[in-house]
Amino acid sequence: MASKGGLAIGDLAARTGLAVSAIRHYETVGLIAPLRNAGGHRRYGRADIRRLSFVMIAQRLGFPLARIAEVMAGLPEGRPPTREDWAGISGAFRRDIDARIAALASLRDKLDGCIGCGCLSLDRCALYNPADRAGQRGSGPRYLMGDAVDG
Amino acid sequence: MASKGGLAIGDLAARTGLAVSAIRHYETVGLIAPLRNAGGHRRYGRADIRRLSFVMIAQRLGFPLARIAEVMAGLPEGRPPTREDWAGISGAFRRDIDARIAALASLRDKLDGCIGCGCLSLDRCALYNPADRAGQRGSGPRYLMGDAVDG
DNA sequence: GCTTGATCTAAAGTTAACTTTAGAAATTAC
């Protein structure tokens, strides 16, 4: 492992638990920008471990990579990010999480009400309130609130 | 619109707000099983509106179609489901939702703590606690993180 | 110095949940 010139992608993978292919993918979507050595191999620095850590946390919280990249664009370019930098960008996530929790709780309560009364009909059910139905457009997978559900 | 022999797929789409293509897709994944008329066109009954309603609600709650199909397999085959039938299967979702809310709240608190203290490091951060990491799906070897890395 | 082993790039495959397209047949409207 090259330690003076930075970590090789395999080393970074071992440290973060991510797959090498995943790290390369994060680069293509703009989450990290490693240097290259003479032979064209990627070399990562200490700050990159932290960046990936943050990506992993944000993902667990249910944020798509595009959103994470957006938020991480707020980190400084030249210098390594400080604790304050991280705290700043995580604030944006906090607000999102709080909103998602509230939405989930509200839906749960409505589910109870609707199923309980047996309405389950489009004209009256609170769950169908059009005002509630946020952006439901486009194709591809829908990212709904909360963590991934597994059976 | 054919009303005596059941609803046509377009009528059902109009009533539920779903796209015709989506309804057909739900059939291929086993969520509904309409009859066919002499010409081979799908005919839906009143119970199908309710089934789709439930699917839409469950989806908004973040459940994948496969899971919804699993749960809906608990509905009766021969007779139309009663309110009790629906209440029974929605109970499974309720428990899931409550768990997800709790998980989100816990993650939010840990995010506050971790970012606040600036640790964001694999060895100590509560967010990396392997015990917390529930559904890690997908293929490929996922390492469990635990190796001390950097302070 | 040679043989592994790691990395490189680019492209294609995967899963979920659909949509879009294409050509044909059934239904409805007038």
Add this chain to the structure above:
DNA sequence: GTAATTTCTAAAGTTAACTTTAGATCAAGC
């Protein structure tokens, strides 16, 4: 009884987040 509309099937396209594959090059161990 046409013309217009709807529906049919099957296949391919879309998005997100990756993984897999293939062929080539770089780096490391002995």
